[in-house]
Amino acid sequence: QVQLQESGPGLVKPSETLSLTCTVSGGSISTYYWSWIRQPPGKGLEWIGYVYYSGSTSYNPSLKTRVTISIDTPKNQFSLKLNSVTAADTAVYYCARGVGAYETFDYWGQGTLVTVSS
Amino acid sequence: QSALTQPASVSGSPGQSITISCTGSSSDIGAYNYVSWYQQHPGKAPKLLIYDVSDRPSGVSNRFSGSKSGNTASLTISGLQAEDEADYYCNSYTRSGTLVVFGGGTKLTVL
Numbered sequence: 241q242v243q244l245q246e247s248g249p250g251l252v253k254p255s256e257t258l259s260l261t262c263t264v265s266g267g268s269i270s271t272y273y274w275s276w277i278r279q280p281p282g283k284g285l286e287w288i289g290y291v292y293y294s295g296s297t298s299y300n301p302s303l304k305t306r307v308t309i310s311i312d313t314p315k316n317q318f319s320l321k322l323n324s325v326t327a328a329d330t331a332v333y334y335c336a337r338g339v340g341a342y343e344t345f346d347y348w349g350q351g352t353l354v355t356v357s358s
Numbered sequence: 359q360s361a362l363t364q365p366a367s368v369s370g371s372p373g374q375s376i377t378i379s380c381t382g383s384s385s386d387i388g389a390y391n392y393v394s395w396y397q398q399h400p401g402k403a404p405k406l407l408i409y410d411v412s413d414r415p416s417g418v419s420n421r422f423s424g425s426k427s428g429n430t431a432s433l434t435i436s437g438l439q440a441e442d443e444a445d446y447y448c449n450s451y452t453r454s455g456t457l458v459v460f461g462g463g464t465k466l467t468v469l
Contacts, residue, residue, distance in 0.1 A: 275458075285396075285404065285447055287458040301455040334403055343451035343458045344394045346415060348403040 242267040244335050244349035252329075252356050258322040262335030262349055269293060269311065273338035274318045275345065276309060278331040286331075290342055291318050298342075325356045361386065361459035362448055369467040375436040378464045380448035381429060386459055388429035392451035395424055395433045398463075399444045407446075408433060435466070443468045 248260035262274070276288040289299035291309040299307050303322070311318040322329060332353050336345035363381045370376040380387070380395075387393055393411045396404035406415055408424035411431060421436045431450070435442055448461040 284463045285449070285460040287449075287456070287460065298457060300457070340394075340409060341390070341392050341451045343392050343449060344406065344409040345396070345404070345449075346406050346409070348405075351403050 242337065242347045244337065244347055246333060246335050246349045246352040248352065248354070250353060250355060252325055252354060253358050254326055254356055255324055258320070258325050258329060258333075258354055258356070260320045260333055260335075260352065260354070262318050262320075264316045264318075264337075269316045269318065270313050273342035274309075274311065275336050275338045275342070276320045277334045277336055277345070278329075279334070279351070280328075280331040288320065288322075288333075290338055327356050330354065330356045361452065361454070361456060362450060362461035364446075364448060364461040364464045366462070367465045367467065369469055370435075370438045371469045372438050372440065374438050375434060376438060376466065378433045378435075378446055378448075378466070380431045380433070380450075380461045382431070382450055382452075382459070383429055385454045386429075386450040386452035387426060387431050389453060390451050391426070393424065393426060393431040394449050395422075395431075396447045396449070397442075397444050398447065404447060438468055440468050442466060 273290045275290040291311045308321040332351040335349040337347040395408040398404040412424040
């Protein structure tokens with residue numbers, strides 16, 4: 241059974257960089273697409289972007305200038321960096337495995353709340 | 359504003375059937391059979407219910423079914439149960455800039 245677990249700071253100051261890591265267990269990261277998805281409190285889901293096991297990436301254009309997603313296959317981990325954060329970036333951040341044309345997310349992490357505040 | 363439009367809320371009584379719609383465009387739902395549906399209980403991660411319009415992952419009850427007509431996809435839940443009370447989201451691949459789009463979510467209340 242594939243499991244994903246997010247880790248990283250729960251509080252980030254405005255203008256700084258949000259950094260999260262997702263650790264994949266129960267399966268190899270060396271296939272599939274690996275995505276980050278966020279959900280502001282009380283709101284809907286927003287896809288941030290994915291990294292393919294080969295290292296290729298694709299991002300939501302609305303966040304593209306601030307986002308970097310990378311993969312570390314020996315550690316079975318992938319990571320998210322979002323810079324120049326504001327209060328609007330406060331959300332629960334999920335990591336998920338993408339299948340199909342990468343738009344179907346069959347395994348999700350439990351999510352981690354990141355609050356942007358001074 | 360979400361790229362896919364869902365009703366904010368639906369409700370039904372135990373044992374009844376309900377349908378949640380998800381309306382997109384010719385760039386997403388109308389163009390591809392890559393529509394998925396997710397169930398999210400409060401404080402929990404979303405769970406995949408339906409993929410590729412109408413396929414169910416192993417372990418998902420056959421009370422959940424999906425369909426598509428034109429630019430609109432639908433999720434039907436039959437034999438409503440109390441544990442079905444949750445938020446439901448659709449999503450699709452899109453050839454527009456965002457690549458992956460979600461609906462705004464529908465809150466299902468079991469009366």
